[in-house]
Amino acid sequence: xxxxxxxxxxxxxxxxxxxxxxxxxxxxxxxxxxxxxxxxxxxxxxxxxxxxxxxxxxxxxxxxxxxxxxxxxxxxxxxxxxxxxxxxxxxxxxxxxxxxxxxxxxxxxxxxxxxxxxxxxxxxxxxxxxxxxxxxxxxxxxxxxxxxxxxxxxxxxxxxxxxxxxxxxxxxxxxxxxxxxxxxxxxxxxxxxxxxxxxxxxxxxxxxxxxxxxxxxxxxxxxxxxxxxxxxxxxxxxxxxxxxxxxxxxxxxxxxxxxxxxxxxxxxxxxxxxxxxxxxxxxxxxxxxxxxxxxxxxxxxxxxxxxxxxxxxxxxxxxxxxxxxxxxxxxxxxxxxxxxxxxxxxxxxxxxxxxxxxxxxxxxxxxxxxxxxxxxxxxxxxxxxxxxxxxxxxxxxxxxxxxxxxxxxxxxxxxxxxxxxxxxxxxxxxxxxxxxxxxxxxxxxxxxxxxxxxxxxxxxxxxxxxxxxxxxxxxxxxxxxxxxxxxxxxxxxxxxxxxxxxxxxxxxxxxxxxxxxxxxxxxxxxxxxxxxxxxxxxxxxxxxxxxxxxxxxxxxxxxxxxxxxxxxxxxxxxxxxxxxxxxxxxxxxxxxxxxxxxxxxxxxxxxxxxxxxxxxxxxxxxxxxxxxxxxxxxxxxxxxxxxxxxxxxxxxxxxxxxxxxxxxxxxxxxxxxxxxxxxxxxxxxxxxxxxxxxxxxxxxxxxxxxxxxxxxxxxxxxxxxxxxxxxxxxxxxxxxxxxxxxxxxxxxxxxxxxxxxxxxxxxxxxxxxxxxxxxxxxxxxxxxxxxxxxxxxxxxxxxxxxxxxxxxxxxxxxxxxxxxxxxxxxxxxx
Numbered sequence: 012x013x014x015x016x017x018x019x020x021x022x023x024x025x026x027x028x029x030x031x032x033x034x035x036x037x038x039x040x041x042x043x044x045x046x047x048x049x050x051x052x053x054x055x056x057x058x059x060x061x062x063x064x065x066x067x068x069x070x071x072x073x074x075x076x077x078x079x080x081x082x083x084x085x086x087x088x089x090x091x092x093x094x095x096x097x098x099x100x101x102x103x104x105x106x107x108x109x110x111x112x113x114x115x116x117x118x119x120x121x122x123x124x125x126x127x128x129x130x131x132x133x134x135x136x137x138x139x140x141x142x143x144x145x146x147x148x149x150x151x152x153x154x155x156x157x158x159x160x161x162x163x164x165x166x167x168x169x170x171x172x173x174x175x176x177x178x179x180x181x182x183x184x185x186x187x188x189x190x191x192x193x194x195x196x197x198x199x200x201x202x203x204x205x206x207x208x209x210x211x212x213x214x215x216x217x218x219x220x221x222x223x224x225x226x227x228x229x230x231x232x233x234x235x236x237x238x239x240x241x242x243x244x245x246x247x248x249x250x251x252x253x254x255x256x257x258x259x260x261x262x263x264x265x266x267x268x269x270x271x272x273x274x275x276x277x278x279x280x281x282x283x284x285x286x287x288x289x290x291x292x293x294x295x296x297x298x299x300x301x302x303x304x305x306x307x308x309x310x311x312x313x314x315x316x317x318x319x320x321x322x323x324x325x326x327x328x329x330x331x332x333x334x335x336x337x338x339x340x341x342x343x344x345x346x347x348x349x350x351x352x353x354x355x356x357x358x359x360x361x362x363x364x365x366x367x368x369x370x371x372x373x374x375x376x377x378x379x380x381x382x383x384x385x386x387x388x389x390x391x392x393x394x395x396x397x398x399x400x401x402x403x404x405x406x407x408x409x410x411x412x413x414x415x416x417x418x419x420x421x422x423x424x425x426x427x428x429x430x431x432x433x434x435x436x437x438x439x440x441x442x443x444x445x446x447x448x449x450x451x452x453x454x455x456x457x458x459x460x461x462x463x464x465x466x467x468x469x470x471x472x473x474x475x476x477x478x479x480x481x482x483x484x485x486x487x488x489x490x491x492x493x494x495x496x497x498x499x500x501x502x503x504x505x506x507x508x509x510x511x512x513x514x515x516x517x518x519x520x521x522x523x524x525x526x527x528x529x530x531x532x533x534x535x536x537x538x539x540x541x542x543x544x545x546x547x548x549x550x551x552x553x554x555x556x557x558x559x560x561x562x563x564x565x566x567x568x569x570x571x572x573x574x575x576x577x578x579x580x581x582x583x584x585x586x587x588x589x590x591x592x593x594x595x596x597x598x599x600x601x602x603x604x605x606x607x608x609x610x611x612x613x614x615x616x617x618x619x620x621x622x623x624x625x626x627x628x629x630x631x632x633x634x635x636x637x638x639x640x641x642x643x644x645x646x647x648x649x650x651x652x653x654x655x656x657x658x659x660x661x662x663x664x665x666x667x668x669x670x671x672x673x674x675x676x677x678x679x680x681x682x683x684x685x686x687x688x689x690x691x692x693x694x695x696x697x698x699x700x701x702x703x704x705x706x707x708x709x710x711x712x713x714x715x716x717x718x719x720x721x722x723x724x725x726x727x728x729x730x731x732x733x734x735x736x737x738x739x740x741x742x743x744x745x746x747x748x749x750x751x752x753x754x755x756x757x758x759x760x761x762x763x764x765x766x767x768x769x770x771x772x773x774x775x776x777x778x779x780x781x782x783x784x785x786x787x788x789x790x791x792x793x794x795x796x797x798x799x800x801x802x803x804x805x806x807x808x809x810x811x812x813x814x815x816x817x818x819x820x821x822x823x824x825x826x827x828x829x830x831x832x833x834x835x836x837x838x839x840x841x
Contacts (some may be wrong), residue, residue, distance in 0.1 A: 012081070012739070026296065031254055032597060033042070037596055042110070043729075045347020045349075046347065046348055046350055047322070047348065047349065048261060048274045048276055048297060048347045049276050049277070049279070049295055049296075049297055049351065050297075050347065050348035050349060051297075051365050052348035052349065053302055053348060054299070054302065054345050054346055054347050054348050055344075055345070055348075055352065055562060056302075056306050056307075056343055056344070056345055056346075057343060057344045057346070057352060058341050058342070058343055059325070059342040059343060059344055059525045059526040060341065060342050060525075060526065061328070061339065061340070061341045062339075062340040062341055062342065063339070063340070064339045064340070065336055065338060065339075065651070066335065066340065067314065067329075067340070068314045068315065068327055069314065069364070070250070070251060070252060070313075070314050070315065070746050071110075071261050071314070071315055072204065072205060072206035072253055072254070073098065073107060073137075073206065073207070074098070074137060074209065074317065074522065075096035075097055075098050075101060075107060076096065076097060076098075076104075076515065076518050076519075076522075077094060077095070077096050077097075077654055078094065078095060078096070078097045078104050078113070078511075078515075079092065079094045079654070079658065080092075080093060080094075080095075080097075080104070080111070080113050080118055080119065080120040081092070081093070081118050081119045081120065082111065082119075082120050083119060083120070083121055083122075083170065083175065083176070083177045083178075084170065084177065085122055085168070085170055085171065085173070085177045085178050086170065086171050086172065087170060087172050087173075088170030088172060088173040088175035088177055089439070090119070090523070093120065094654065095120075097111075097113070098135040098136075098137050099137060099138065099515065099519075100135050100136065100137065100138065100139055100140065100142070100211075101115075101138065101139060101140045101708070102114065102115065102140055102160070102161075102162050102276060103115045103117065103306045103710065104120075104708075105133075105135035105142075105184060106123075106135070107134065107135070108132060108133065108134060108528040108782060109123050109125060109132060109133025109134060109135065109142070109703065110122050110124075110133070111123065111445065112386035112490075113177060114162075114710030114762065114763055114764055115708055115709060115710045116508065116682050116684050116709055116710055116762070116768060116770075117682060117710050117762060117763075117764045118511070118658075118681075118682070118766070119764040119765070119766060121177060121178050121179055121764060122174065122177065122178035122179070123178065123179045123180075124178060124179070124180040124181065124250045125144065125181050126144070126181040126182070126183060126184055126185070127184075130145055130146060131144040131145070131156065131181070131184070131185060132144065132145045132146075132153075132158045132169065132653060133158075133161065133181070134201070136207055136211045136214075136228065137207055137209065137210075137211045137279060138209070138210055138211040138418065139211035139228070140159070140162070140439035140707070141157055141158065141159055141160070141211075141228065142157070142158045142160075142161040143156070143157060143201075143362070144156040144157065144158060144161075144185045145201050148196070148198035149198075150198075150246065150329050151198060151200070151219055151248055152198040152199050152200050152201065152218075152219060152239070152666075153197055153198065153200075153201045153202070153245060154184035154188060154189070154196045154197070154198060154199075155188065155189040155197065155201060155216075156184075156186075156187070156188045156189070156732075157185055157186060157187055157188070157189070158181075158185050158186055159186045160707065162176065162183050162707055163179060163707070163736060164182050164183040165179040165181065165182070165763075166179070166180050166182050167179060167180075167181070167763065168180050173545040175765060176763070176764055176765040189226070189231070189233075191221070191233075191286060191287045191288050192286035192287070192288075193287055194540075195663060197218050197224075197288070198218065198219060199216045199217065199218045199219070199224070200216060200217040200218075200240075200248060200249075200250065201216060202250075203217070203248065203249070203250030203251070204216050204217035204223070204240070204250060204251055204253050205253070205415075206252075206254055206255060206317075207228075208255045208256060208257045208258075208259065208318070209257055209317070209318070209461075209523070210257045211228065211650075212227070212228055212229060212257065213225060213226065213228060213257075213259040214226045214255070214262075215226060215254075215255045215262050216253070216638055217239050217240055217241070217251070217253075217286070217585050218235075218239070219239050219241050220239065220243075221235055221287070221288040221289050221290045222235045222236070222237055222238050222239045222288075222289075223235070223237040223238070223239065223253070223262075223264060223291075223752065224236070224288065224825065225238055225255065225259060225262060225277060226259055228261065229541075233288055234277060234280065234292065235284050235288045235289075235290070235291040235292060236262065236275055236277055236280060236291060236292055236294040237262075237264055237273070237275060237291060237294065237296075237796075238291060240266060240268070241270065244570065244834050245742045247334035248267050249266065249269075251265055251266040251267070251268070251269075251318075252264075252265040252313055252314075252315065252316045253265070254316050254317045254318055254324070255318065256318040256320070256321055257318065257320075257461065258276050258321065258323065259277065260276065260277055260304075261274060261275065261277065261318060261321060262274075262275045262277060263275075263318075263324065265313055265316055267312045267313075268292045270300060271298050271300050271420075272298060272299045272300040272303060272313070273296045273297070273298050273299070274296060274297055274299060274324070275294050275295070275296040276294070276295050276296070277294055279294055279295040279654075280292040280294040281293050281294075282566070286349055291646060298444055299345070299653040303328070307328065307330045307331075308331070308333070309330070309331045309332050309333065310328065310329070310330060311328075311329035311330075311332035311338065312328070312329050313326055313327065313328050313329075314327040314329065314340065315327040318490055319344070319461065319464060319504050319523065319524065319525070320462055320464060321346055322346060322347045322350035322351065323345065323346050323347070323350070323352060323464060324344070324345040324507070324588060325342060325343070325344060325345075325525050326342065326343045326344075326345055327340065327341075327342050327343075327422050328340070328342075328343055330343075335445065336744070342525055342526075344525065344526070351409070351464075352464060353463070353464045353465060353466050353640060354402075354462065354463035354465075355402040355403065355404060355463040355464075355465045356399075356400035356401055356402045356403055356465065356466055356467065357392075357395070357396050357400045357402070357403040357404075357466070357467045357468070357469075357645065358397075358398070358403070358404055358405070358406070358459060358460065358463060358465035358467075358468050359390075359392030359396075359403075359404070359405035359406070359461075359468070359469050359470075360405075360406060360407055360416060360456045360460070360468060360469070360470045360471075360472070360520075361407045361411060361416070361456075361469075361470045361471035361472045362407065362408070362409065362410065362411040362412070362471055362472055362473075362474055362475055363385065363390070363407075363409035363410065363411075363475075363480070363537075363621065363625055364471045364474065364532075364534060364626065364634075365390065365392060365405070365407045365469065365470075365471035365532070366384060366385055366386045366387065366390060366405065366407035366408055366409050366411075366451070367385065367386060367387025367388070367389055367390030367393075367407075367631060368385045368387070368409040368621055368622055368625045369602070369603050369622040369625030369626050369627050369630070369816070370387040370389045370390065370626075370628050370631065371387075371622065371629060371816075372387055372388065372389055373385050373386060374386045374387065374388060374821050375385050375841035376450060377408075377433075377451060377452070380453060381433055381434045382433035382434070382436050382451075382452050382453075383409060383410035383433075383556070383621060384407075384409055384410075384411065384432075384451040384452040385409040385621060385622075386405060386406075386407060386408065386432060386451050387631075388407075389629050389631060390405065390407070391631040391632070391634050391635030391638065391703040392407070392635075393405065393407045393471060394631070394632070394635050395469075395635055395638065395639060395645070396620070399644055399645060400467075402543065404449045405420070405451070406449050406450075406451040406456050406459050407451060407456075407471070408432060408433070408451040408452040408456075409621055410432060410475055410570070410621070411452075411456070411475060411685075412472070412475040412476045412685075413472055413476055413512040413513060413515070413516045414512075415432055415452075415455060415456065416455060416456045416457055416470075416472055416516050416519075416520075417455060417457050417516050417519045418455035418457060418458075426694050426699070427549065428792055430662075432452045432453075433451065433452030433453045434451075434797060435453070436450075437453075440658075442454075443455065446458070446459065446462055447621075457519060457520065457523055460520055460524050460527075461464040461523050461524070464524050464527075466526075466527065466528065466675075467527070467528045467530070467645045468520060468524070468527055468528070468529050468530065469530045469532065469581075469638065470517075470520070470529065470530070470531045470578075471532045471534070471644070472513065472516060472531075472532070473509050473512075473513055473534075473565060473568070473569055474534055474565065474590075475685065475687075476505070476508075476509040476512060476513075476684070476685060477502065477505040477506055477509055477565065477685055478505075478687070478771070478772070478773055479534070479561065479562075479565065480621075480623070480624060480625075480743075481753065481773035482502070482561070482755075482773065483537070483558055483623075483624050484556070484605070484623060484624070484753050484773065485548035485551070485723070485752070485753035485754065485755060485773050486549075486550055486557070486558070486753030487548075487549035487554075487605050487623075487798070488548055488549070488751075488753045488775075488797055489723055489752045489753065489754075490750075491677040491723055491752060492554060492557075492723050493557050493723070494553070494557075494673075494723075495673065495674075495676060496670060496674055496675050497676040497725075498722060498723065499557075499669050499670050499673060500661065500670065500679040500680075501679075501680065501683050501757070501769055501771065502561055502669065502683075503564070503661050503666045503669055503670065503679075504661070504679060504681065504682065504769070505683040505684060505685065505722065505771075506561075506564055506565050506568050506659065506666075507568070507658070507659045507660060507661070507666075508682050508683055508684050509565075509568060509611065509682075510568050510571065510572050510658060510659050511658075513531075513568070513569060513573075513576075514572040514575045514582075515571035515577050517529060517531060517572060517573060517575075518576045518577075519580045520578075521576065521577060521578065527649070528579070528645065528648075528649060529578040529579065529649065530578070530579050530638070530642050530645065530647075531569060531572075531578050531579070531580055532568060532569075532581045532583050532584075532634075532638065533562075533565070533566030533569050533570065533580070533581070533582055533583055533584055534560055534562050534583070534584070535562075535583050535585075535586050535587045535591075535602075535630070535634060536558075536559055536584055536585065536587065536588075536591060536600075537558060537562070537587075537591060537592055537602050537624050538550060538555045538558060538559075538591050538592035538593050538594070539555065539591050539592070539593050539594045540552035540553075540555040540556050540559070540593075542592075542593030542594050544592065544593040545592070545593075545596065545600075545604060545812065545818045546604075546801045546812035546813050546818065547603075547604025547605050547606075547812055547813060547814065547815050547816065547817075548592050548593060548604050548605070548606050548813075549604070549798060549813075550592075550593075555593065557648055557669075558708050560665070560669045561669065562584065563584065563665050563668070564659075564663075564665040564666055564668070564669060566582070566584050567659070567663070567665050568659050570582070571656050571657075571659060573636070574650065574652075574653050574656050574702060575652065575653060575654065575656040576652055577649055577650060577651055577652030577653075578649065578650075579642065579647055579649055579650060581637075581638055581641050581642060582637075582641060583634050583637050583638065583641075586634045586636075586637040587601045587602065587626065587630055587633055587634070587715070589797060590602075590629060590630070590633065592604060592624075596818075596820075597818070597819050597820045598629070598817075598819060599629075600627075600629075600817065601626055601627060601629045601630035601633055602624060602625065602626055602627060602630055603622050603623060603624065603625055603626075603627055603817060604623070604814075604815070604817070604818070605623050605624070605797075605798065605813070605814055605815060605816075606620035606622045606623040606814060606815075606816040607620060607794050607795055607796070607810065607811075607814035620816070621815055623816070627816070627817060652801075661679070678767070679723040679767075680759060680767045680768060680769040681766040681767050681768070682762070682766050682767070682769070683768070683769040683770075683771065684768075684769070684770055684771075685770075685771060685772065686704070686709075686770045686771070686772055687772055688772075689702055689703055689704050689739075689758065689770065689772060690702050690772060690774065691774070692705075692774055692775065693774065693775045693777060693783075694745050694774055694775070694776055694777065694813075695745070695776075695777045695778075695779060695780055696745045696746065696747050696748075696749050696776050696777065696778065697744075697747040697752070698744070698747065699738075699742045699743065699744045699745075699746060699755055700742065700743060700745065701741075701742055701813065702719060702731060702739065702740070702741055702742065702743055703738075703739055703740045703741075704717075704738070704739040704758060705738060706733055706734070706736050706737020706738040706739065707736060707737060707738070708772065709762070709768075710737075710738035710762045710763050710764065710768075711733050711736070711738070711760070711762055711763065711768075712733065712737060712760070712761055712762055713733060713734070713735050713736060713737045713763075714733060714734070714735060715732070715733045715735075715737065715761060715762075716730050716731075716732050716760060717730065717731050717732075717733065717739060717759065717760035718730050718757075718758070718760060719731065719743050719756065719757070719759050720756070720757045720759070721745070721746075721749060721754050721756055721757075721776075722754060722755040722756075722757065723754065723755070726734060726746055726748075726749065728743040728744065728745070728746075728756075729741075729743045729744070731743075731758075737763065739758070749776050750776070751776055751777060751778040751783065751784050751785040752775070752776060752784075752797070752798075753773050753774070753775050753776075753797075754773070754774060754776050755771050755772070755773050756771060756772050756773075756774055757769050757770070757771045758770045758771070775797060783796045783797060783812045784796060784797055784798055784799060786799045788800070794811045794814060795809075795811050795813045795814035797814075798813055798814065799813065800813050800814075801813040805818055805819075805820075805821055806818055806820060806821060806822070807821065807822055
């Protein structure tokens with residue numbers, strides 16, 4: 012009997028040992044004493060939102076955005092409205108299989124024909140100019156090839172019944188292919204397992220006999236980290252969900268067929284691999300499928316998985332399966348053990364109207380030669396955060412446009428001009444300091460959203476996309492501005508163009524931080540016509556009316572974009588009522604007038620402050636109160652996204668108000684976009700200056716001719732012909748006859764999609780190097796360099812009222828005391 016029980020005990024012991032070994036293998040050296048994905052402690056699973064019941068969202072390894080555009084018929088050239096789920100690249104929106112392509116600053120989607128009669132199928136890589144191309148491999152999968160920039164290999168095809176550009180054709184084979192160290196092409200399951208990091212820097216894919224590969228898309232270093240779904244002689248071509256983090260450290264492999272959901276930490280990989288990559292490295296992982304099943308009960312499987320940051324994964328799960336026609340679907344946040352779902356409660360993003368530009372007290376490091384972000388601790392996000400949240404920050408930056416939020420387009424932080432964003436610190440070694448200390452301007456603001464996953468975000472953006480502040484400055488410095496149909500239509504088109512950029516920006520934030528409460532603000536009215544304007548306003552009633560109409564149409568466009576994306580619009584248009592320029596005086600005014608400052612400079616002289624026409628401390632208090640009232644203290648729920656919202660156009664009522672009573676001029680441009688980098692900010696009339704535009708970024712036509720003009724009175728400065736890549740580079744001379752002041756410089760022509768485009772910038776034209784405003788007084792002898800000095804200083808603060816941001820009350824008068832002897836009394840008087 013003892014022998015029997017001893018044998019049983021021995022077998023049980025062996026069995027328990029085997030179970031322990033299997034458990035150890037399933038966790039692959041998971042450690043309980045460290046937080047993160049390898050911890051043996053359970054993660055946290057939080058529902059984000061329920062999706063429609065009994066509707067399968069479809070499995071996908073790719074992220075795309077539902078996008079409305081104008082499709083062109085290759086047969087007839089006819090245009091029609093269409094909507095597809097497209098991928099955002101640095102060259103524009105592209106279909107999941109390479110077609111259509113909507114170039115940057117365009118609304119037209121054109122078909123794309125791959126090289127050699129579509130033998131090379133195209134696939135976009137998110138947020139990259141690089142494009143993947145595939146060809147069929149023998150037996151299973153596809154070979155992977157890459158175009159560094161496929162747009163350099165495009166030729167335009169006109170429609171069959173006319174000369175309308177209708178499609179692109181790729182003229183060359185890809186630049187290189189994915190190969191092993193022996194030079195052999197690597198077949199991969201590019202349609203069933205391939206995925207990218209959200210920043211487009213990394214790729215993972217099942218390469219069959221070589222297993223799952225992580226590929227660095229900057230260096231093309233290959234890391235085999237997990238076995239393939241397909242074993243030897245197995246031709247089933249199994250598909251599954253994959254994901255990889257933005258830094259390439261973590262990867263997910265999920266298989267319904269093989270019943271696992273593994274999260275790998277690729278920083279733990281050890282061992283060596285063969286030159287053909289058939290030997291995988293030993294990389295630690297944990298299988299989270301048991302946890303998912305125990306947490307959700309009737310868990311059936313996953314539809315989508317992707318990293319939100321290193322510590323959080325977004326899942327779309329079939330969470331209550333009762334049968335093929337009875338199930339529910341929801342999105343979840345999976346947070347690694349010992350980590351936080353939200354690193355901060357509240358984060359403010361955006362431009363000068365939320366950064367605190369105009370308050371003159373700025374966070375250290377944000378008012379220097381390398382950074383003009385002008386982030387103020389007195390701005391309303393900080394007062395909101397102090398009153399409502401434990402953790403709050405702002406990374407708003409004066410001058411920011413939508414591309415500075417999402418990074419879509421070309422941003423060079425080392426050479427950025429115009430004071431828009433901070434320069435330098437581009438090396439990854441600065442990342443820790445920048446992100447830990449919330450330093451604005453050095454990284455796109457979306458990266459802070461990804462890292463900290465805030466529960467609430469306020470965002471002000473769009474004004475710099477149309478160069479709103481500089482338009483007002485132009486009106487302030489010239490006798491007339493934006494009083495022609497052509498100039499007003501340019502403003503309307505610029506706002507219409509901004510709508511798509513706003514919608515895309517909101518969607519990107521919501522995608523990066525699922526469940527976030529995103530509150531997007533419009534802009535406040537700054538002045539009232541026919542009022543009592545102080546000497547620092549410099550706007551007549553007609554110009555103020557133009558500013559009001561422009562703000563109203565911009566705000567309406569922001570509101571429409573918010574509805575489209577599923578963000579909450581916050582109307583602050585009337586937040587400063589009773590305190591606007593020309594409406595009250597002294598300390599009751601909530602905005603600065605034209606301001607002498609230290610932001611736009613030439614020849615050593617600082618000619619204007621960015622603070623001009625921006626809210627002051629009182630203004631931010633009033634805006635903050637309005638934001639809190641309209642959002643129920645930032646708790647208001649988000650609306651459902653509405654894809655039926657029509658695209659803004661010149662026929663909309665508020666746009667018509669801008670164009671009312673103006674004589675129709677030249678045929679309007681179709682696309683208008685502010686660009687602060689194509690020439691310098693201050694130019695002396697009679698001198699020449701360089702002009703340049705990146706043709707790939709702007710979707711300019713190769714060898715196209717573009718006209719350079721100056722406004723307000725239209726003056727042609729010359730033409731420049733683009734090179735074979737569409738790049739513009741040349742010089743223009745500023746006529747000596749132009750009045751000193753701010754002028755709009757336009758670059759107009761036809762882009763690659765056949766649309767008329769206008770890229771514009773407001774610059775200051777100086778009378779001379781020594782007397783900018785041409786008033787006969789040397790720059791060294793006056794404060795107001797861009798406008799004539801008034802010679803008045805009502806508040807006696809030492810700043811001429813013509814460029815004093817705030818004109819206060821005169822100081823109280825004092826009189827000498829007089830003493831008079833009257834009878835036996837001393838009488839003291841004044």
